[in-house]
Amino acid sequence: MxxxxxxxxxxMGTHGHYVWSVYGISLFLLVGITVQSITAKKSQIKRxxxxxxxxxxxxxxx
Amino acid sequence: MNWIWFHKLGSPKWFFHWADRWSxxxxxxxxxxxxxxxxxxxxxxPEDYQQGNSFxxxxxxxxxxxxxxxxxxxxxxxxxxSLVWQMKMAPIFIKSVAPIxxxxxxxxxxxxxIWGKPTWGTWWVWDARLxxxxxxxxxxxxxxxxxNSFDDTRLSDKAAVVISVVGLINLPIIKYSVxxxxxxxxxxxxxxxxxxxxxxxxxxxxxxxxxxxxxFTVGVTCWRMQTELLIREKRSNWIKAEVLDSGV
Amino acid sequence: xxxxxxxxxxxxxxxxxxQDIVNSLVFFLMIVTLFPxxxxxxxxxxxxAAGGIIWCSTTLAILMSVETMFKEDxxxxxxxxxxxxxxxxxxxxxLKLTVQWLAVLLPLLILSPLFSSMxxxxxxxxxxxxxxxxxxxxALFLIGTIGAALTLSLRRGAVLMLLIILPFYLPVIIxxxxxxxxxxxxxxxxxxxxxxxxxxxxxxxxxxxxxxxSIKASIN
Numbered sequence: 001m002x003x004x005x006x007x008x009x010x011x012m013g014t015h016g017h018y019v020w021s022v023y024g025i026s027l028f029l030l031v032g033i034t035v036q037s038i039t040a041k042k043s044q045i046k047r048x049x050x051x052x053x054x055x056x057x058x059x060x061x062x
Numbered sequence: 063m064n065w066i067w068f069h070k071l072g073s074p075k076w077f078f079h080w081a082d083r084w085s086x087x088x089x090x091x092x093x094x095x096x097x098x099x100x101x102x103x104x105x106x107x108p109e110d111y112q113q114g115n116s117f118x119x120x121x122x123x124x125x126x127x128x129x130x131x132x133x134x135x136x137x138x139x140x141x142x143x144s145l146v147w148q149m150k151m152a153p154i155f156i157k158s159v160a161p162i163x164x165x166x167x168x169x170x171x172x173x174x175x176i177w178g179k180p181t182w183g184t185w186w187v188w189d190a191r192l193x194x195x196x197x198x199x200x201x202x203x204x205x206x207x208x209x210n211s212f213d214d215t216r217l218s219d220k221a222a223v224v225i226s227v228v229g230l231i232n233l234p235i236i237k238y239s240v241x242x243x244x245x246x247x248x249x250x251x252x253x254x255x256x257x258x259x260x261x262x263x264x265x266x267x268x269x270x271x272x273x274x275x276x277x278f279t280v281g282v283t284c285w286r287m288q289t290e291l292l293i294r295e296k297r298s299n300w301i302k303a304e305v306l307d308s309g310v
Numbered sequence: 311x312x313x314x315x316x317x318x319x320x321x322x323x324x325x326x327x328x329q330d331i332v333n334s335l336v337f338f339l340m341i342v343t344l345f346p347x348x349x350x351x352x353x354x355x356x357x358x359a360a361g362g363i364i365w366c367s368t369t370l371a372i373l374m375s376v377e378t379m380f381k382e383d384x385x386x387x388x389x390x391x392x393x394x395x396x397x398x399x400x401x402x403x404x405l406k407l408t409v410q411w412l413a414v415l416l417p418l419l420i421l422s423p424l425f426s427s428m429x430x431x432x433x434x435x436x437x438x439x440x441x442x443x444x445x446x447x448x449a450l451f452l453i454g455t456i457g458a459a460l461t462l463s464l465r466r467g468a469v470l471m472l473l474i475i476l477p478f479y480l481p482v483i484i485x486x487x488x489x490x491x492x493x494x495x496x497x498x499x500x501x502x503x504x505x506x507x508x509x510x511x512x513x514x515x516x517x518x519x520x521x522x523x524s525i526k527a528s529i530n
Binding site: 009013014015016018019021022023025026029030032033034037038040041044045048049051052053 | 168278292293
């Protein structure tokens with residue numbers, strides 16, 4: 001362990017603001033693009049499913 | 063060499079199923095490696111005697127910078143593949159990876175700038191490395207912009223392919239010119255990363271972060287490509303089967 | 311059609327075209343990058359020049375935005391609809407202009423701290439920069455609108471438009487950069503800001519009417 005205590009860890013010896021803001025922004029961006037990619041895929045699947053189910057329902061009854 | 067894998071890659075259907083099988087795994091493995099590396103680097107790596115604790119930013123800065131460059135390389139090669147082999151998947155790859163590369167570039171720039179404040183006393187320095195990542199970011203924005211500007215998919219694909227090939231050819235020229243420009247202006251010379259004697263406790267977590275972030279990128283790119291395929295191939299039967307069967 | 315519905319539809323158009331907003335932001339970034347690369351990246355050059363560089367890029371961005379403001383509407387007939395709608399044309403033009411102004415200025419203002427730190431502008435001067443942008447950009451938009459309206463029906467009107475309105479832009483740029491330089495050397499800059507505000511107000515009074523006259527002429 002490079003730090004004596006948790007508060008030392010947070011402070012990072014006067015560089016805390018820099019380190020944590022970098023990690024915060026970066027993780028936010030990485031999580032952001034992951035979430036956007038996953039939800040885009042899911043909503044596209046949902047949209048297509050609705051479309052093809054809709055088409056099935058409009059087929060003339062046999 | 064067996065080129066079958068290469069041609070398989072060109073088949074949307076093959077790729078879609080491959081991605082279904084592997085992308086989640088790759089993503090989770092990548093994220094785990096990355097988090098492992100970060101936690102190791104944040105908590106356990108010894109403090110740098112010159113820079114103090116701010117050097118820990120390296121665990122974000124270096125992987126993102128490497129990925130920003132690699133993604134563009136992959137994007138450019140994809141453009142060449144599209145021109146030479148007319149592979150359908152290539153423009154889809156370009157469209158999918160560009161935003162990820164842009165995000166990596168932003169992370170690299172921000173982490174570099176914030177790292178710069180305690181290290182050189184200023185938020186921004188027009189040095190070779192940061193400037194070339196900035197130009198890289200603008201190149202990414204160009205690719206994204208041009209793909210969003212055309213309504214016709216074929217046109218936008220062609221445009222994206224052209225610009226990514228042009229960008230790839232220009233990339234070494236840009237890098238060289240920025241390096242040369244830098245030698246003229248000689249701002250604060252520093253080399254955060256070129257520290258040959260980084261002890262293992264410092265560079266092993268870095269390795270984890272780099273590999274982890276690469277795998278993360280592969281995973282997310284796969285999902286984006288699948289989404290793009292769902293949009294483009296929506297009329298095909300295999301997509302319809304996918305959508306109705308899978309509960310993804 | 312009411313004034314409110316027109317304003318709302320213009321807003322919707324801009325919001326839908328997010329790529330355009332991103333493009334103008336990247337454009338700013340590119341210009342900010344161009345000066346250090348082309349001249350001198352040291353803070354001794356950039357700091358005194360920062361205000362001017364940001365104002366140059368703002369001017370160019372506004373010119374680009376204003377140039378295409380009426381084109382599409384002219385070509386697809388909706389401009390004619392506005393003219394014969396019975397509503398007061400100068401006010402409609404003002405509304406359209408306001409939407410464009412928001413679309414260009416808001417992103418710029420949000421990113422201005424980033425650009426000013428890349429150009430080594432001191433934080434204390436940032437507020438002066440923002441004031442000059444807020445007070446001076448309406449003038450640029452308003453005057454630009456007259457130019458756009460004048461050259462509406464010309465096919466290669468862009469360069470002509472620039473030629474016509476750039477002389478009118480000079481006072482705005484001079485006073486805006488003057489204010490920033492004065493602030494940087496610790497002098498009083500309120501005079502310059504007041505003049506900027508006066509130019510904008512004068513433009514506000516004259517431009518919509520002049521632009522309306524030009525548009526009506528081009529339509530007929």
